[in-house]
Amino acid sequence: MNFAGRRAQLERSILFMGLPEAVLVRVLEAATSVTAAARSVLFHQGDAPERLILLADGLAKMSRVGDSGDPSIIRIMHPGDVLGCVAVFRRAPHPVSATTITDSSLLTWPAPWVLDALERYPALRANSVDLVGHRSEDLVQRLHEMATERVEQRAARALLRLAGQAGKAGGGRRVELGLPVSRQDLAELVGTDLFVISRLLRKWAAMSLLTAERLRITLLDPGGLERIAEGHERTVA
Amino acid sequence: MNFAGRRAQLERSILFMGLPEAVLVRVLEAATSVTAAARSVLFHQGDAPERLILLADGLAKMSRVGDSGDPSIIRIMHPGDVLGCVAVFRRAPHPVSATTITDSSLLTWPAPWVLDALERYPALRANSVDLVGHRSEDLVQRLHEMATERVEQRAARALLRLAGQAGKAGGGRRVELGLPVSRQDLAELVGTDLFVISRLLRKWAAMSLLTAERLRITLLDPGGLERIAEGHERTVA
DNA sequence: CGCAAGATTGAAGGACATCAAAGGGCGTGG
């Protein structure tokens, strides 16, 4: 990727937004550009943070496994998102694992360089607070939903989020999810199992809210899903 | 409270830890010391952040309510914890409400002063990243638990956390929770209803894992609860 | 004393997890 292209990538991210031109150049000089095939592990939960990663293109998931082995997906990352930021900033082990979903291109910086840059460029440090704070507010919202809503609502929300962040508009209200998502993935995202998700998708397909093919979901009626997400609609079996 | 006392309070908090002496003095000069009765609301979810609050003494809960009205407790705050930090740092509405549980004493700073101080004192900004990052890792852990564990495990964990952070050691392994906690509170913390909690507590009391009085819980066998939290123990009815 | 807030208990039903089995796509290798 050329210089101007990378520069545009940087400015899309919360972390590098609005930096002085001089700093931006320095940051770009220090960056290493790499590509990763779909389903490659960028780092493992528990690893010491070696580098900060900007997802320039592609999609990735942040997942966590407990002692019992049950995985859950904490967050789907989209182009412009920064991976591993909390671990690098805090010099602490990665709290989650990062895995690419599609072929992706990344910009990476060594962790020591990042820590040094935070010292040197106050604007970068300011952005990092904003980034982590934003992430934190998302988590608060998800935690609340997980505590108070039923699977059906959470699943509808998950689909709407995916559509909002990785959706390709089709004709009318139609939105096609721009990433391959299996029942298992959705289950880990929602906090349930793939069987429940399968049944939900079929029900919604029957209601013409969406179409669900093998790894490809298209929302036909986002408004209808939103009503389900809000709990206004008690769908009868 | 006297100057030295306040200074000690500050140094206990992640946000003000390790600051240069000169900065610490400035911070103390800008602080307002106030007290709040039990169950007073410090700020409401959705409010614009007016001040940063350090909980010097007492306990508080951060809770969230959704459109449907179901509340959930996101976090219990202990002496040394900072309330409203994300909102102040990001100049965004409070994502949660803060309510004192016991009579509390607080140190507060006006939001504009805090933002100014962040610009002026790099060490403060560095600490703020650490603070918010730490908060964020907690949330990730809680979210994972909520997604993969059953009520019984989560309830056991909640009790152990409360004991760890607000527990007063008694004889032997005995730990008394140092805060008044109702079944309703526990339910909102765990993501269930007070009936399930009531039954669990009675079961555990029968197993001599704890004693549960009106608003006062004492753990008799933290190790036993830990086994339940880890899911090793399939307790039979 | 009587009220209010917290707590207990039972019954009933629904939501969800778990297990078992089998039906399609899709790629690979024969």
Next chain:
DNA sequence: CCACGCCCTTTGATGTCCTTCAATCTTGCG
């Protein structure tokens, strides 16, 4: 080109965890 195997998916049956509702009990306090 077809067959085979693998992965994703569907579907049913079964049981249990959990919610919901209703009623009662306890305790502290005005």
